[in-house]
Amino acid sequence: MKLSEIPAVLREIGVSPVKTLGQNFLHDNNLARWIVDQADLNANDYVVEIGPGLGALTEFALEKGARVLAIEKDNRLMQFLRERFADENFEIVHGDALQFDTRPLCAQPRVKLIGNLPYYISSQLLIKFLDYPSPISLSLFMLQKELAKRLGAAPRTRDYGALTLQIQLRYRVEYLRTVSANVFIPKPDVDSAIVRITPRAHGELPGCDSGVFHRLVRRGFSQRRKQLGKLTREEVHNWETIAAELGLDARARAEEVSLEQWIAITNRVAPLEPAKTKDPPEERFQLVDQRDLPLGGAPRSQVHANNLLHRAVHVLIFNSKGEVFLQLRSRSKDRYPLRWDSSAAGHVTEGETYDQTALRELEEELGIQTALKQVAKLPASDRTDSEFIGLYFGSYDGEIRPNAAEIEAGRFLQPALVDEWVKARPDDFASGFLECWKIWREKNP
Numbered sequence: 001m002k003l004s005e006i007p008a009v010l011r012e013i014g015v016s017p018v019k020t021l022g023q024n025f026l027h028d029n030n031l032a033r034w035i036v037d038q039a040d041l042n043a044n045d046y047v048v049e050i051g052p053g054l055g056a057l058t059e060f061a062l063e064k065g066a067r068v069l070a071i072e073k074d075n076r077l078m079q080f081l082r083e084r085f086a087d088e089n090f091e092i093v094h095g096d097a098l099q100f101d102t103r104p105l106c107a108q109p110r111v112k113l114i115g116n117l118p119y120y121i122s123s124q125l126l127i128k129f130l131d132y133p134s135p136i137s138l139s140l141f142m143l144q145k146e147l148a149k150r151l152g153a154a155p156r157t158r159d160y161g162a163l164t165l166q167i168q169l170r171y172r173v174e175y176l177r178t179v180s181a182n183v184f185i186p187k188p189d190v191d192s193a194i195v196r197i198t199p200r201a202h203g204e205l206p207g208c209d210s211g212v213f214h215r216l217v218r219r220g221f222s223q224r225r226k227q228l229g230k231l232t233r234e235e236v237h238n239w240e241t242i243a244a245e246l247g248l249d250a251r252a253r254a255e256e257v258s259l260e261q262w263i264a265i266t267n268r269v270a271p272l273e274p275a276k277t278k279d280p281p282e283e284r285f286q287l288v289d290q291r292d293l294p295l296g297g298a299p300r301s302q303v304h305a306n307n308l309l310h311r312a313v314h315v316l317i318f319n320s321k322g323e324v325f326l327q328l329r330s331r332s333k334d335r336y337p338l339r340w341d342s343s344a345a346g347h348v349t350e351g352e353t354y355d356q357t358a359l360r361e362l363e364e365e366l367g368i369q370t371a372l373k374q375v376a377k378l379p380a381s382d383r384t385d386s387e388f389i390g391l392y393f394g395s396y397d398g399e400i401r402p403n404a405a406e407i408e409a410g411r412f413l414q415p416a417l418v419d420e421w422v423k424a425r426p427d428d429f430a431s432g433f434l435e436c437w438k439i440w441r442e443k444n445p
């Protein structure tokens with residue numbers, strides 16, 4: 001929409017821009033087209049747009065053939081947007097983007113997020129939509145320039161801080177360009193910038209306990225001028241040694257510490273036991289014959305290398321809303337890292353029963369105890385990696401504290417959503433889970 005058209009449209013629909021909703025409408029069509037180009041959209045994309053306003057970006061996203069779900073808080077714009085984009089690829093939701101449930105997005109094959117964000121809640125929106133793990137493969141935002149600089153900042157700069165590290169731990173941030181306040185109507189008091197945010201590739205950075213990472217970072221930046229060792233004294237007991245090992249001055253301040261060094265500090269404070277310590281190579285699994293009758297034990301490495309028949313359990317935990325808890329497997333797992341899996345799962349060790357393993361895994365992985373019921377037994381096959389699987393069901397409504405060494409993240413999800421997700425993106429899941437979920441849904445449609 002051109003500069004000259006916006007006041008006329010606003011008059012026609014009886015809307016005057018509201019400052020409290022961060023309403024500054026983009027009137028530069030070339031820029032709007034350029035912004036949307038940076039998201040590399042095509043007909044396979046499902047785009048979520050936060051705050052479409054009068055549709056400056058929406059128009060070009062639809063032009064690319066993408067489906068667009070727009071979330072707009074201002075009810076006065078609804079009718080206008082519906083009429084302007086009477087397109088089967090366009091859907092609009094009236095509401096606050098901060099309240100939007102992102103979980104159903106998992107059922108879409110490829111999700112991208114765009115928005116010329118309302119500046120009064122930009123940071124909250126970023127944290128909400130980028131909350132890890134997220135199904136969003138790319139985010140393209142227009143932000144207040146200062147915030148954009150903070151997101152992409154490097155160590156030893158004024159902009160580098162807790163928010164930088166919070167986002168950069170999981171995402172790459174590219175500062176694409178600065179945008180003058182003149183391209184908006186009404187003209188805001190500040191300049192803007194475009195950033196593109198994409199998830200980091202698997203293995204790009206070492207893993208760490210993200211809860212501890214964020215806590216240390218927040219403490220470290222709570223008083224920027226103070227030495228990090230002093231601010232984190234309560235948690236980082238041997239700071240001098242750690243600093244020396246990481247090549248840091250013991251008097252370093254938080255802003256001098258790189259992302260990789262923050263991860264290393266986190267791992268010194270709260271080491272992630274490598275996943276193999278749970279099932280170390282010398283640990284012996286229960287071997288079985290074709291009828292699942294016990295044969296004796298063999299070391300884990302031999303079992304997997306030779307596809308020997310063995311036993312495993314999968315546990316599905318449901319809450320009282322009927323949602324199932326799924327875990328994202330740790331990035332340090334040797335099998336299916338960063339794939340979604342049953343609430344808890346693991347191998348039956350030599351001499352252990354299925355029931356004992358199920359209770360043990362539940363406690364080790366989720367830190368909980370609850371009664372479990374075996375609901376199925378799956379035969380060993382290629383799809384189960386030669387495992388006979390005991391499938392268990394349990395109910396739990398309390399707090400779940402996943403073991404960070406085993407589990408990257410966890411979510412409660414409606415079973416119908418899991419069905420759609422499995423259909424849309426089966427590669428997001430460990431194969432044993434797919435087998436178990438199929439059986440569970442056959443029994444509990």
Ligand code: SAM
Pocket residue numbers: 021022023024025026027050051052053054055056057071072073074095096097098115116117118119121
């Ligand atoms: N995308 C349009 C453009 O580029 O011209 C409008 C951008 S304007 C900066 C921000 C938009 O976000 C406005 O349409 C405003 O009504 C909307 N908005 C403000 N708060 C919102 C919220 N909490 N949830 C969804 N939309 C919101």
